[in-house]
Amino acid sequence: MTQAEKQSLANSYANAWKAVKGGNLRVEVEAHGWFTIHYGYPLHSSKVRAEKLLTGLETLTERLFNGNARVVTDAINFAKLDKVA
Numbered sequence: 899m900t901q902a903e904k905q906s907l908a909n910s911y912a913n914a915w916k917a918v919k920g921g922n923l924r925v926e927v928e929a930h931g932w933f934t935i936h937y938g939y940p941l942h943s944s945k946v947r948a949e950k951l952l953t954g955l956e957t958l959t960e961r962l963f964n965g966n967a968r969v970v971t972d973a974i975n976f977a978k979l980d981k982v983a
Contacts, residue, residue, distance in 0.1 A: 908951070911925055911935075917969040918969070933947070933951055
């Protein structure tokens with residue numbers, strides 16, 4: 899996997915996480931095939947391999963598809979408020 903592919907995987911996981919769960923998450927590409935996931939507050943991080951990011955990305959995008967995500971519920975709530983006004 900090239901450095902650009904690793905960064906793309908890291909960005910995809912972080913974006914999917916933010917869409918599903920909200921909050922602040924950052925993924926750093928480390929040496930020798932490792933990634934560090936920084937979860938934000940409380941300051942917590944996990945060091946994982948690409949396989950963990952890929953399986954997590956699968957779960958997160960499945961939740962998006964099923965409508966079980968913060969971005970979806972926020973959009974629905976916003977639409978409801980817009981109809982009331």
